[in-house]
Amino acid sequence: MADPKFTKGPWRPLLNGAEDTSVASPGGIIADVRCIDDYPSHEQVDANATLIAASPTLYEALQRICGDFRGTIKANHKPGCDCNYCFAIAALERAEGSSS
Numbered sequence: 001m002a003d004p005k006f007t008k009g010p011w012r013p014l015l016n017g018a019e020d021t022s023v024a025s026p027g028g029i030i031a032d033v034r035c036i037d038d039y040p041s042h043e044q045v046d047a048n049a050t051l052i053a054a055s056p057t058l059y060e061a062l063q064r065i066c067g068d069f070r071g072t073i074k075a076n077h078k079p080g081c082d083c084n085y086c087f088a089i090a091a092l093e094r095a096e097g098s099s100s
């Protein structure tokens with residue numbers, strides 16, 4: 001399996017309770033998270049940055065759970081299957097940009 005194209009983690013949120021914050025990788029800032037016209041709240045800006053920063057770890061967790069069985073799962077489950085594995089594989093594909 002190819003390495004993901006996204007910036008290598010770990011990522012961390014730079015929380016400050018203000019209307020703008022950032023998410024940093026070891027190499028520098030990878031995302032700005034903003035409140036524009038009072039949306040979302042400053043609390044949600046920090047929560048969104050925290051969620052974004054967790055993305056590489058969440059991606060790796062799903063890879064560890066499904067990675068070795070991904071082909072087998074896809075081969076043995078019908079499109080539209082609602083099981084947890086198919087949901088996890090769909091999330092991985094979405095993160096990889098191979099599904100919308």
Ligand SMILES: [Zn+2]
Pocket residue numbers: 077078081082083084085086087
């Ligand atoms: Zn399934």
